[in-house]
Amino acid sequence: xxxVKQSPQSLIVQKGGISIIxxxxxxxxxxxxxxxxxxxxxxxxxxxxxxxxxxxKKEGRFTISFNKSAKQFSLHIMDSQPGDSATYFCAAxxxxxxxxxxxxxxxxxxxxxx
Amino acid sequence: DVKVTQSSRYLVKRTGEKVFLxxxxxxxxxxxxxxxxxxxxxxxxxxxxxxxxxxxxxxxPEGYSVSxxxxxxxxxxxxxASTNQxxxxxxxxxxxxxxxxxxxxxxxxxxxxx
Numbered sequence: 001x002x003x004v005k006q007s008p009q010s011l012i013v014q015k016g017g018i019s020i021i022x023x024x025x026x027x028x029x030x031x032x033x034x035x036x037x038x039x040x041x042x043x044x045x046x047x048x049x050x051x052x053x054x055x056x057k058k059e060g061r062f063t064i065s066f067n068k069s070a071k072q073f074s075l076h077i078m079d080s081q082p083g084d085s086a087t088y089f090c091a092a093x094x095x096x097x098x099x100x101x102x103x104x105x106x107x108x109x110x111x112x113x114x
Numbered sequence: 115d116v117k118v119t120q121s122s123r124y125l126v127k128r129t130g131e132k133v134f135l136x137x138x139x140x141x142x143x144x145x146x147x148x149x150x151x152x153x154x155x156x157x158x159x160x161x162x163x164x165x166x167x168x169x170x171x172x173x174x175p176e177g178y179s180v181s182x183x184x185x186x187x188x189x190x191x192x193x194x195a196s197t198n199q200x201x202x203x204x205x206x207x208x209x210x211x212x213x214x215x216x217x218x219x220x221x222x223x224x225x226x227x228x
Contacts, residue, residue: 009154034216043118043204043219044157089156099145099164099210101172102217106156 003027004092006105013112019077021108023090026071032093032100033066035075038107039086047088048075080112116141118220120205126226133192135223137205145210146188147217148172148180151202163188164210195227 005024013019025033034049050057050064050073057064063076077084090105121136139146147162149172159172161180169180177199181189188207192199202224206217 006156041221043206043221045219046216093215096170097164099162099208100215101159101162103159103173104149104157106154 003103004090004105006090006108008108009106010109011111013077013080013110015080015082015112015114017080017112019075019080019084019110019112021075021088021090021110022072023074023105024070024072025092025103027092027094027103028071030092030094030103033064033073034091034093034102035062035064036089036091036104037086038089044087044089077110080110082112082114085110085112116218118205118207118218120203120220120223122223123221124224124226126228127192127195128228129196131192131195131227133195133225133227135190135192135203135205135225137188137190137207137220138186139188139205139207139218140186141207141209141218142185143207143209143218144185145208145215146182147206147208148178148188148190149204149206150174151204151222157204160190195225197227199225200227201225 035047036044037047038044061078066073091102148160149157163182179191205220208215
């Protein structure tokens with residue numbers, strides 16, 4: 001049961017273009033939505049995150065758009081660069097008895113071409 | 115600088131062997147997690163621990179067990195390895211403080227079961 005659905009699976013963008021990755025969730029109890037970036041041979045690292053009471057968050061070239069009523073959120077990478085080539089995972093956080101548990105999307109492999 | 119280390123980057127084992135994957139964090143984090151990462155499936159939570167000697171099942175605990183005897187160390191155990199456990203295994207840690215906890219990941223162990 002995939003509680004967080006992510007698309008597309010892979011994406012090729014030209015340098016300077018906009019990369020858009022979409023995610024949708026089902027559980028309305030999720031209370032935090034981070035994006036993680038993973039380079040080959042490395043573990044994922046937090047890129048940017050948003051709380052559900054905010055519709056947009058921007059950090060440099062990276063923006064999260066959040067639509068609570070549609071249960072959807074997306075990552076926009078403006079002016080995409082070859083160094084942005086990586087795998088991106090959306091996630092949703094749920095508070096459990098001992099702490100927060102993340103449910104991840106299936107990942108998007110982004111390639112930015114010159 | 116935060117650090118999560120995993121005992122091996124690559125591991126090859128035979129079907130039926132008992133396999134230990136070790137994870138150590140130096141950030142004094144209470145919570146630790148084990149995930150497996152498979153193409154097209156993203157990161158799936160196997161087990162997590164929110165305190166020494168405490169553990170909770172994640173989404174795919176079957177065939178795995180864990181041990182947390184010390185705060186900094188979290189071990190994943192495959193009691194009898196099978197070929198369908200060939201995967202990338204990622205360890206993460208975080209300090210609980212609300213929904214904005216950042217999970218810090220190790221570099222991963224790529225396990226091949228022959």
